[in-house]
Amino acid sequence: MDFFNYSAGSLHCESVPAHDIASAVGTPCYVYSRATLVEHHRRIAAAFAEVNPLICYSVKSCGNLSVCRTLVECGAGMDVVSGGELFRARAAGAPPSTIVYAGVGKRDDEIAAALDAHIYLFNVESEDEFVNIARIAKERNAICECALRINPDVDPHTHRFTTTGTKETKFGVDIERARAFFRTYGRDPHARLVGLHLHIGSPVYTTEPYVEAVRKALALRDELIAEGFTVSVLDVGGGFAADYETGKSPAALDYAQAIVPLLLPAVRAGLRIVLEPGRSIAANAGILLTRVQYVKRSGDKTFAICDAGMNALLRPSHYDAFHFIWPTETSAAFIPTRREEKPAMTGLVNVDVVGPLCETGDYLALDRAMPPVARGDLLAIFTAGAYGMSMASRYNSSPLPAEVLVDGLQFTTVRRRETYEDLVAHER
Ligand code: LLP
Numbered sequence: 001m002d003f004f005n006y007s008a009g010s011l012h013c014e015s016v017p018a019h020d021i022a023s024a025v026g027t028p029c030y031v032y033s034r035a036t037l038v039e040h041h042r043r044i045a046a047a048f049a050e051v052n053p054l055i056c057y058s059v060k061s062c063g064n065l066s067v068c069r070t071l072v073e074c075g076a077g078m079d080v081v082s083g084g085e086l087f088r089a090r091a092a093g094a095p096p097s098t099i100v101y102a103g104v105g106k107r108d109d110e111i112a113a114a115l116d117a118h119i120y121l122f123n124v125e126s127e128d129e130f131v132n133i134a135r136i137a138k139e140r141n142a143i144c145e146c147a148l149r150i151n152p153d154v155d156p157h158t159h160r161f162t163t164t165g166t167k168e169t170k171f172g173v174d175i176e177r178a179r180a181f182f183r184t185y186g187r188d189p190h191a192r193l194v195g196l197h198l199h200i201g202s203p204v205y206t207t208e209p210y211v212e213a214v215r216k217a218l219a220l221r222d223e224l225i226a227e228g229f230t231v232s233v234l235d236v237g238g239g240f241a242a243d244y245e246t247g248k249s250p251a252a253l254d255y256a257q258a259i260v261p262l263l264l265p266a267v268r269a270g271l272r273i274v275l276e277p278g279r280s281i282a283a284n285a286g287i288l289l290t291r292v293q294y295v296k297r298s299g300d301k302t303f304a305i306c307d308a309g310m311n312a313l314l315r316p317s318h319y320d321a322f323h324f325i326w327p328t329e330t331s332a333a334f335i336p337t338r339r340e341e342k343p344a345m346t347g348l349v350n351v352d353v354v355g356p357l358c359e360t361g362d363y364l365a366l367d368r369a370m371p372p373v374a375r376g377d378l379l380a381i382f383t384a385g386a387y388g389m390s391m392a393s394r395y396n397s398s399p400l401p402a403e404v405l406v407d408g409l410q411f412t413t414v415r416r417r418e419t420y421e422d423l424v425a426h427e428r
Contacts, residue, residue: 001284003035006330011329018289018328019329021404027289027307028288028291028307028402030385031286032282032385032403035408037282044275045074050260054098054275055076056274056276059089060081060390062282062389062390067405069093072093098120100119100122101123104126108132112136120145121146121235123235127185134185134188134191142190143190143192144190144191145195145233148181148197150172150196150216150217150220151175152200152212153166164200164202178196179224196217196233198234200213202238202278203241205250207257210255214262218234233271234266236275242386243284244339245322245338278386283387285385286383286385287381289378289380290312290381291376291377292306293375294375295373295375304373306353307355308364310363312392314392317362323381324340325368325370326370334348339383343369348369348370349369350369353370397420397423400422
């Protein structure tokens, strides 16, 4: 579900034609729909209402201040993984008591900043890190709460780069070590170990891996409680999928129906639940607009050469990810009713949609069936709101794209396009 639809042959974000935004702001340009962000958050909150979770939006998926602020206005907390994201979350107005902080490599200065901010929870990933947090907290005469990230050794069946819950990855500690961890550190007066954290991977297209991971976490919690430890928080992490192709991912309700019954007894006995969704909120709340610069034929291939490539959207070349791409202006015969790799339409042509950079890996789609495109056409790359702008680079000295937030009939540039001066601003 999102608010990007064709009306009279023209793609609209909410009530604004995409081509109006491109004319005003230029390309490449990320366009976010406020109503979609709000609706995605609402659906997760409604689906999990029985366990009343703290929903901490994963800032890494799309950290634009206006996007974060929109979610703060919905009541979301923030999941951060760096001092930079903590800064963003606070600048967006997130109350520190709703901020959770994960990441395997927290630096001393980042830990100190999080302590000074009085965030809700450190999600701790190793013994070394816990000792360091406890030391810094003691030095500052502070008390903080921590959840131990456990590695449940569950396969989320997703790309190997974004699989995090299997034992060969760098994340969390295995369940055997987790027991020893609580015995060794579970009574620290400055870093109070009060919970467990999971994040098994992203995107997770089935509910079973969550069921397996949550079961393991709850069983461990029972053991720890029996030993006299407090485990009052379970952070289930993120990873809910988003529809890159129409109808391909479970809905928030599907995840909730699988997970909530497992959690309910413990929640009724006082357990607090945290969720960290990123993609499921932001992905389909954003598109990337790019202008076709040239169409070129070589051998039996056709290339649509665009002004956005792997610099603006890394996912196709980095993860072999599918993003639906379609012209923003199209005749009645080519109005897409579903976003899919092989639309059932006649008259489509196969093109490689590529960027301007000097690498063969610089593409947005290979051999993609699309309506015929020409120089000057505006293309929309869908489901680009998550891990789009947040992973964009300035490779080939490309200024970062602009970002626009649409709200009904209005749109606002929420990050201006970078200039050439910006490119060299920190250099000498
Ligand atoms: N919590 C933790 C601890 C995480 O590491 C992540 C994502 C999330 C929550 C949010 O996961 P989400 O709900 O967005 O799936 N760049 C990759 C995705 C990397 C995800 C990293 N961690 C991509 O473009 O697919």
